[in-house]
Amino acid sequence: MDRLRISTDRDELDVDMIHRFLSEEAYWSRGIPRGTVERAIAGSLCFGGYLDGEGQVAFARVTTDGATFGYLADVFVxxxxxxxxxxxxxxxxxLAHPRLQGLRRLMLATSDAHGLYAQFGFRAPxxxxxxxxxxxxxxxQAQASHS
Structure with missing residues (x-):
C-alpha cells in the first residue's frame, strides 16, 4: 500500500475535483453548487490526500471552533x-491534527461507512x-430548480 501524503494546505486542494465528486457522485451532496463547496472549504479545516504522480485522490474537512466541537464532513476517496x-x-x-485535540464532541453523519468510523471510536449518540x-x-436540487 502506498502512503497517502496528507496536507492541510488549502492552496494544494484540487477544488475542481472536489466539486465534481461532491456534486456528481456523493450521495450526501448531489447537485451542490461550486460556490457552496468553495465557502465550505474556506470555513473548514481541510485535508487533501495525495499520491505521487496522481495528484489529489482523497478529501475530508472539519468544521470546528478549535476548542469544544468539530463536525467531520465530505470524507471521500x-x-x-x-x-x-x-x-x-x-x-x-x-483525528491526530493538533487543532482537533481536546474537543468535547466530534460528530459526523454517514449512511454507509459505520465500520470505518467505529475503528476510530465513533459511536451512535x-x-x-x-x-x-x-x-x-x-x-x-431545490435551489437549482429555482435558478
Whole structure:
C-alpha cells in the first residue's frame, strides 16, 4: 500500500475535483453548487490526500471552533483508489491534527461507512434524544430548480 501524503494546505486542494465528486457522485451532496463547496472549504479545516504522480485522490474537512466541537464532513476517496487503506490514513490524520485535540464532541453523519468510523471510536449518540437538527436533504436540487 502506498502512503497517502496528507496536507492541510488549502492552496494544494484540487477544488475542481472536489466539486465534481461532491456534486456528481456523493450521495450526501448531489447537485451542490461550486460556490457552496468553495465557502465550505474556506470555513473548514481541510485535508487533501495525495499520491505521487496522481495528484489529489482523497478529501475530508472539519468544521470546528478549535476548542469544544468539530463536525467531520465530505470524507471521500476517489473510486479508483478505494480499498487500499487510504480512508483509514485520512481519518487517522484528521483525528491526530493538533487543532482537533481536546474537543468535547466530534460528530459526523454517514449512511454507509459505520465500520470505518467505529475503528476510530465513533459511536451512535449516547443520548440521541438530546440532539436536534434541521435537515434539508434536497436543498441543492431545490435551489437549482429555482435558478
Amino acid at each position: 476517489l473510486p479508483a483508489w478505494r480499498g487500499r487503506g487510504y480512508s483509514k490514513q485520512l481519518v487517522a490524520a484528521v 449516547a443520548r440521541p434524544q438530546t440532539l436536534m437538527e434541521i435537515l434539508r436533504p434536497d436543498i441543492y
